[in-house]
Amino acid sequence: GAGVSQSPRYKVAKRGQDVALRCDPISGHVSLFWYQQALGQGPEFLTYFQNEAQLDKSGLPSDRFFAERPEGSVSTLKIQRTQQEDSAVYLCASSLAGGRDTQYFGPGTRLTVL
Amino acid sequence: DQQVKQNSPSLSVQEGRISILNCDYTNSMFDYFLWYKKYPAEGPTFLISISSIKDKNEDGRFTVFLNKSAKHLSLHIVPSQPGDSAVYFCAADLQGAQKLVFGQGTRLTINP
Numbered sequence: 001g002a003g004v005s006q007s008p009r010y011k012v013a014k015r016g017q018d019v020a021l022r023c024d025p026i027s028g029h030v031s032l033f034w035y036q037q038a039l040g041q042g043p044e045f046l047t048y049f050q051n052e053a054q055l056d057k058s059g060l061p062s063d064r065f066f067a068e069r070p071e072g073s074v075s076t077l078k079i080q081r082t083q084q085e086d087s088a089v090y091l092c093a094s095s096l097a098g099g100r101d102t103q104y105f106g107p108g109t110r111l112t113v114l
Numbered sequence: 115d116q117q118v119k120q121n122s123p124s125l126s127v128q129e130g131r132i133s134i135l136n137c138d139y140t141n142s143m144f145d146y147f148l149w150y151k152k153y154p155a156e157g158p159t160f161l162i163s164i165s166s167i168k169d170k171n172e173d174g175r176f177t178v179f180l181n182k183s184a185k186h187l188s189l190h191i192v193p194s195q196p197g198d199s200a201v202y203f204c205a206a207d208l209q210g211a212q213k214l215v216f217g218q219g220t221r222l223t224i225n226p
Contacts, residue, residue, distance in 0.1 A: 004157070031212065033212070033213070033214075035214075035216075040218070041218055041219075042118075042120075042203050042205075042216030042217050042218050042219050043158070043203070043214075043216045044216070045213035045214065045215070048212050048213060055212070056211075056212060056213060058213075059213065091157055091158070093157070098212055099210055099212075100146060100163075100207070100210070102160045103160070103214065104157075104159075104160070105150075105157030105158045105159070106157050107155065107156050107157050108157055
């Protein structure tokens with residue numbers, strides 16, 4: 001079956017622009033996660049959904065970052081007024097039911113803010 | 115502060131030999147550990163995991179060892195194959211908190 005997909009794969013934004021990154025999880029997966037991976041670093045947790053409920057957003061770096069999953073399937077990560085330090089790969093992962101279930105990652109969206 | 119550390123940015127191993135990747139952590143509350151493998155332009159893929167109640171878990175060519183007193187885990191790959199060339203991330207989970215904490219990664223290169 002299809003894995004986690006993300007779009008766009010690459011996004012270039014001018015500083016101050018708003019961007020929206022999309023994640024399509026594996027069908028039937030209840031849990032969805034967003035991570036940010038800076039160059040040369042490991043992924044860092046941003047936020048977590050169980051169905052449509054955002055249960056943890058402790059990793060969002062500022063109030064410019066907003067994530068939603070209104071119907072418990074597709075999720076969008078929105079970054080308002082982008083800054084250069086937002087340049088990173090944004091990874092989405094999904095798992096069947098959370099807990100210790102394996103998190104399956106998408107290929108990521110590489111965001112470059114000029 | 116970095117709670118999960120992989121101190122070797124890169125490792126080069128001869129094909130057929132053993133690859134040993136190391137990871138240290140600082141938070142004694144971590145109770146579940148994982149290794150992920152990442153190829154360029156792809157997302158990380160799960161390799162193997164271990165619960166803190168065990169000290170070893172084996173899956174084919176991959177074995178993970180956990181030393182809780184030293185807050186150290188390692189991944190052994192034997193025999194190493196060219197397809198194992200990738201970046202390896204160690205990650206830890208905090209009592210089912212649902213958010214993995216990753217190390218910085220180690221780039222493994224298997225030479226023919």
